[in-house]
Amino acid sequence: MELHESLYALGRSQGRELFNDADSFRGALDDYLDEDSASTGDINLLVDAVRLGAFQGMMSMLDSGADADRAVSEAGNRLARDRGSADVGGAMWALAVLGYATGKVSDAQVRRYRTQHASAPTPPPAGPATVLPPPAPGSAPAPPPAAPPPGAPAPTSPVWPSSGPNPNVPGSAPGPVPAASYGAPPPASYGGYGHAAPRKKRKVWPFILIGAVVLALVVGGGIFAVIQLSDGDDDKDDPTTTDGPTTPTDTGPDVTFEALNERYQSLAARVTSGMDSCAAAQAQSGQSEKVECTFPQGTLVLTTYTSVGELQAARQRRLNNAEGTIVSDVESGAYYRFDPTVAEPESTEPPILYWDSQAGVQSAELTGATSVTADQLDPAFVAVSATVTPPDGPTDIAVQDFNSLFDIVNCQRIPTEIGGETEESECRRSGRRTWVGKFAKVNDLRRYRSNAKTLAEQDNDLVVDYWYNDDNENGQQDDDEPEQGKIFGYIEEQDDGTNYGVLYIDDLDCRCYLQMYDRGQADPEKLYNLIF
Known part of the structure; x- marks a missing residue:
């Protein structure tokens, strides 16, 4: 992948407002680009194009309808002047690369400017395209590939534990996890989202350009005044003269x-x-x-x-x-x-x-x-009567199958209580409150499992077991019926003095889990017997 294609992909993944802030842009380049993708000099040149305002000036010209070559040329000359460099070709190449990354400059134009930049890396041999190039100015970019389908659902065969509750099953001690952050019943109500405000676009223009603009305004203003006075005298004798503009002006979108x-x-x-x-x-x-x-x-x-x-x-x-x-x-x-x-x-x-x-x-x-x-x-x-309906229960097919396997019903979607969860729901099982969640990554589920295991060990391993799918329904675990998930039981103490028995069950294939609470009897073994 060539440098301009890498920047286009970077903009698509992190947002093209990234190109408006030099510090954020530099950090993203250091994290995103391979060591051999660009020289330090080229990276500094690209960052200076943003820091010194040349990129913003080029985008303003392009948004006003200027020709891409003209915008790149003018902004490149300005960048070279502000850097005190004679490498105008390199400056124009940098602006063309940034223009490509925002979909305003074509691939052919970037390659043409690259020939004027002596330090630009030699492109690799031609091969299969790795990134779709942005369209020519005025057309829309092609959509990215469709997202992959969700993971396969968990098996739906009958559930079989390895045996009854076994207090003698040893377990390795996992790393300590604060118990307070897990297992507590979620609140009755739920809510929305917050994020940091995006950085404002910085309009940095060279003082030379400002002086030129001011001078042009002063001279132009004088000429305009003379013309207006002359026209004013003529208008007195011209009965066809009318007040107001003769052509409509662009007032932006209709926001009524x-x-x-x-x-x-x-x-x-x-x-x-x-x-x-x-x-x-x-x-x-x-x-x-x-x-x-x-x-x-x-x-x-x-x-x-x-x-x-x-x-x-x-x-x-x-x-x-x-x-x-x-x-x-x-x-x-x-x-x-x-x-x-x-x-x-x-x-x-x-x-x-x-x-x-x-x-x-x-x-x-x-x-x-x-x-x-x-x-x-x-x-x-x-x-507003939105056309999108918020989820009112589990939407992941694997979670739905997991619930069916353990007879979990009456699920209501709630905000996730643990980072890394894709969804969480409050449900019922045999009249007991049961929370069901799914993680995006299996390692996140393993960490959550580790917490349940630690709590079970603290309570003298009241329930420590595993379950598997008895696919052939012979009542025993065969070699081709591996462990599907872990089972742990422990007691959770509340601030009001109530002690709840909690049964934890997970499924690594699904990356999901359930936590079932009793009614304050502090007896997770009874919960185990309800299911198994």
Whole structure:
């Protein structure tokens, strides 16, 4: 993969606003590029193009309709001058590379400018394309490959434990895990999402350019005044002269409620319901329109993307598995909700609700105002009659099969209580409260299992066992029926003095687990007997 292709892929994965901040850009280059991808001099040249404002100047010219070659040439000359360098060809090459990374400059143009840059690395031999090049200016980038299908569901054959509760089964001591962070029943209510605000674009222009602009304005203003005086005298005798402009001016997108409701029907039946006012905002690379609305509980940002690929890239930047999230990621439209107080009860970060529509190539994001909770933000989502439905139970097929295997019913989706979880639900089993969750990575499940094992050891191994699938239904474990998951039982003490018996069961193939609580009898063995 060549350097300009690597930067294009970097922008797609981390967001093209990365190119607006020199320090963040430099850090990303150091982390992302291989050692032989670019020389230190070339990296410094690319970073200086951002730090000295040449890249921002080029993007302003391109957004105003300037020809790509002209924009690269002018910005490159400016960059060389500000660096005190005679390597104008290298400066233009750097601007062309950044232009390609944002989808504004073609591959052929980058290669042409590279021939003027003596220190640019020699391209590798031609081979299969590893990254789709961005389109020529004015067209939309191609969408990325579709996401892989979810993992295979867990086996649905009958469950068989290895034996009854065995207090004599030894276990290796895992690394200590704070017990307070696990196992506690989740709160009754749930909430939304918070994130750091993006850096503002820095408009840095050379003083020479500022002086030239001021001089042009002064001279031009004088000429304009003379012309106006002359025209004014002529107009007195010209009966056809009329007041006001003779051609319409571009006033930006129509942000009236009626127009927005019509344009954003793919997101909601009435997306402006409850809004106080809306105004056009600065669209970023990959966006054709951005509108910001305000309402008493916070703000709403509506975005239209230039392609499905740009929408999908923005979606993946938004969705995550942070503690306190509820995520539904389906191709037609994703839903994301984050409550910062789940991880930190005293958090002052705002809750956020996000959803999108692939058919409309649009997204909406609600952000709570200061002191607004996720529960208070929910009514704004309900009011607009969104086209995306929040998940009300387990959505992962493997989790659904896991629940069926252990007769888990009446599940209600809640925010994840552990970082790395893709989903968590509060359910019932034999009338007992039971929490079921799934991790994105098997190592995260192993760490959570380690905590349950430690608690069981502290309680003298009340329940230590494993289970397997008796595929041939002969009542015993055969060589081709390996262990499927672990079983641990322990006692959890509450602040009010109540002691709960807890039964933990997991499935490594599914990367999911359940925790079943008794009614305060502090007897996990009875829970074990209920299931097995």
